Amino acid sequence: MTTEHAPAAALARRFADRLADLGLTEAQAAARAGMSTAYLHRVLELGPDFDPPALLRLSAVLALEYEELVAGRPAERVDRTGGPALAGPPVLRELGVAECWQRLGVGGLGRIARTGPEGPVVRPVGYLVHEHAVLYRTTEDGSLAPGPGGDAAFEVDRADRDLHEGWSVLMVGPLEYVTEPALLAELPEPAAHGRWVRLTPTTVTGRSIRSARPH
Incomplete structure (x- = not known):
């Protein structure tokens, strides 16, 4: 080892x-x-x-x-x-749906996880939030593009080791390409050969965690 x-x-x-x-x-x-x-x-x-x-x-x-x-x-x-x-x-606490969306803000960095031909795939993505959906960019033939493999999971989390606390939000739902011309006109241009993808969650869960220090 x-x-x-x-x-x-x-x-x-x-x-x-x-x-x-x-x-x-x-x-x-x-x-x-x-x-x-x-x-x-x-x-x-x-x-x-x-x-x-x-x-x-x-x-x-x-x-x-x-x-x-x-x-x-x-x-x-x-x-x-x-x-x-x-x-x-x-101490673990459940977050409500509204709290989960609040933690995500308007955008940031998260992870997309889904099942590919060779098993589970987890990749970091930059994301935007639009009308209770998560948008991210990927290549059309990439492992995070819409296609076979069922629903995808999207996770965002933060941890502060100094304060010994953190939170995590998990959303699960189907993937589809963004095709609305008006929305695409508002979004940044994706990288070459890339497209915007939308994850519309069917489940939204979150947890916060805090560890107490001795008084």
């Missing part, structure tokens, strides 16, 4: 041990954390730096401190920021 893969392997081991302690399955933990089992596997495979908000949600599901799940540090140790260790497991 290389040094590069060691943190991910240790994270996966701690996750599996905690599942056994709680009597949970991977599918149950993934559902409670608001992600698919395939995406859970990707988070564990790529390690602590791939998707910190996803790990924050998992730590809440497992009733573990974030640092204990990620780095295996006991509660009495000092955390990586140099401050005192966290006082207890993170």
Whole structure:
């Protein structure tokens, strides 16, 4: 095992041990954390730096401190920021639909995930919000273009490690090309051979998470 893969392997081991302690399955933990089992596997495979908000949600599901799940540090140790260790497991709160759209704002950076011919595909995208739909640009033959593979998932998240809090919004729905001339005239020109794509969510879910420090 290389040094590069060691943190991910240790994270996966701690996750599996905690599942056994709680009597949970991977599918149950993934559902409670608001992600698919395939995406859970990707988070564990790529390690602590791939998707910190996803790990924050998992730590809440497992009733573990974030640092204990990620780095295996006991509660009495000092955390990586140099401050005192966290006082207890993170507090998870469901976000309403209106809150989810508010967190997205008018645009920014997010991720699109969908199933391709070779399995799950996750790609970062720049997005715009238009009339409760998410717009992004991609090439017509790209893995994120509309086509076979069913609905896509769109996720935006933010995490503040200094404050030990964060949030995540997940939207799932079908993809289609934007074809309305009036709307296309308002949008920035896509890159060469690219087109604007619309994801119209059929489900919108979100969670915020906060970890308390000792008083």
